[in-house]
């Protein structure tokens with residue numbers, strides 16, 4: 198696992214309760230709020246204000262870059278702000294700047310991929326450093342059995358499940374996967390995952406991984422690491438092939454022919470009776 202970047206070009210304002218933050222005044226309840234501005238230029242400004250003076254903090258302007266627009270971290274730390282489509286709340290540039298967190302379990306041949314948004318949720322008062330919560334937005338997991346699942350944790354403004362077919366009032370129901378394909382941001386996240394998977398050396402797939410054109414194809418070969426050719430994607434019942442050795446298409450064909458003739462040979466005496 199690797200650490201994720203915190204600065205993704207969003208300017209945040211966080212209002213914290215002074216009494217909730219680690220401070221020297223733990224024993225007393227004090228009527229103060231802490232206002233932290235984390236600008237998109239990376240400048241951090243921390244103010245301690247009296248509770249009744251909090252409205253004045255709305256007029257803060259960053260001294261370094263003169264930015265005066267900040268997203269409310271408090272709103273995004275609760276559920277309310279996530280109903281609107283994320284693609285209209287944040288710029289595409291910001292969304293594409295998010296670095297995925299990828300964990301590969303070599304022992305169980307599993308992959309977990311999460312795209313998160315860092316949101317300031319507290320502040321280290323002594324160092325004047327924001328502390329971040331990573332809100333998951335999009336998640337993919339692939340298991341050694343080839344099960345490929347994706348979860349959306351926010352509104353990506355996907356189109357309707359129903360697509361009109363001509364003018365005849367007939368509709369085609371689209372699968373979740375087909376809808377996801379229509380979201381450009383998710384497609385970029387998925388292609389980042391595929392690029393990572395192709396470069397990975399921990400998983401058991403070796404020969405065909407560079408030919409895979411989708412995560413789904415990669416998931417197939419993760420469940421059949423002994424199949425050495427890309428064309429096995431078209432094989433009708435790969436689960437019937439032996440798993441004790443690596444196979445090319447030629448090996449698989451010859452196994453199938455021998456297996457079938459063996460089977461018919463075994464059957465023939467029965468047929469004669």
Ligand SMILES: [Zn+2]
Nearest residue numbers: 236238259262
């Ligand atoms: Zn700034």
